[in-house]
Amino acid sequence: MAEAGVRGHEEAKAHHGSPWPFVIAIGAALGYTGLLVNVPLMILGVLVFLTGLVGWLSEDIRTLPKPFYGVGAALESKFPRVSARKLGVWLFLATEIMFFSAIIGASWTLRFRTSDPSSVTFLGPWGAPGEILNVPGTAVNTFILICSSLTMVEALAAVERGDQKRLRMFLLATMLLGIAFLSFQAYEFYHLYFEEGLTFLTAPDGVNRLYGPTFFIQTGTHGAHVTAGVLAVAYTTAKAFKGGFTKENHETVELVGLYWHFVDVVWIFLFTIVYLI
Numbered sequence: 001m002a003e004a005g006v007r008g009h010e011e012a013k014a015h016h017g018s019p020w021p022f023v024i025a026i027g028a029a030l031g032y033t034g035l036l037v038n039v040p041l042m043i044l045g046v047l048v049f050l051t052g053l054v055g056w057l058s059e060d061i062r063t064l065p066k067p068f069y070g071v072g073a074a075l076e077s078k079f080p081r082v083s084a085r086k087l088g089v090w091l092f093l094a095t096e097i098m099f100f101s102a103i104i105g106a107s108w109t110l111r112f113r114t115s116d117p118s119s120v121t122f123l124g125p126w127g128a129p130g131e132i133l134n135v136p137g138t139a140v141n142t143f144i145l146i147c148s149s150l151t152m153v154e155a156l157a158a159v160e161r162g163d164q165k166r167l168r169m170f171l172l173a174t175m176l177l178g179i180a181f182l183s184f185q186a187y188e189f190y191h192l193y194f195e196e197g198l199t200f201l202t203a204p205d206g207v208n209r210l211y212g213p214t215f216f217i218q219t220g221t222h223g224a225h226v227t228a229g230v231l232a233v234a235y236t237t238a239k240a241f242k243g244g245f246t247k248e249n250h251e252t253v254e255l256v257g258l259y260w261h262f263v264d265v266v267w268i269f270l271f272t273i274v275y276l277i
Helices: 002-015 020-036 039-060 070-075 084-114 135-161 164-196 211-241 251-276
Strands: none
Touching (some): 020 039, 084 211, 084 251, 135 164, 135 211, 135 251, 164 211, 164 251, 211 251
8 A cells, every 4th residue: 555655656746747738738728818818818828838738748758658646546455546647538538529519419400490491590401411512432531530440449459469560550550541531521621612612601502501611610620639639649659669658658559549539439420410411
């Protein structure tokens, strides 16, 4: 028990030895405040946030990741140990579920209220599946994203076995598949916006004008999350090539994998709701 407490104290000390998380928190607070108050403060917050993020990552990439258990280490004999980082990621994903639920729910509400001919808010019919959107192409793109989840699983399995070569190979494959997904989505956005006339303000003739905003908000928000995931996987890949993960210390790979699987699952729901219904 005493050893667990000492180990927890040492891990807590090591975890809180960096000032960068504090800088990141200050930047985020300034950015959100500026979003409500004025643009210069928001820009300052973003710059502080990015400075802290770059500083933290440059510091972290040179060290082996170690789970931080804090107070939980003292309760090891009674409760399962869950690191603070893993708990934080699960809480973050819980908020993300609520965030996407709100976006999808609002879009469905607008769809049904404005596409019903008997409603006073009728703005025209919704686009039928395949009428505007490229369903076959997006289906292939969805398959690519699903494959990236499988490569992420293989990367975690490899590091758990201590197989550095396969860890690097599958992390790199995950990153490339993520880039491929984003590339197709960028092409689709370009095609819809400049060739089909689907924008935030306009839609093809006869289609509800809210079809565009709800489409871009749902898929664009998810695309932003995939972009963040690709950057996280890219960082993890770079650290893996530096030998930054071992069979005993690889929590970062697991946590990045949790986030990556989350964005994949969200896309399956979005693909079904936006493209097929």
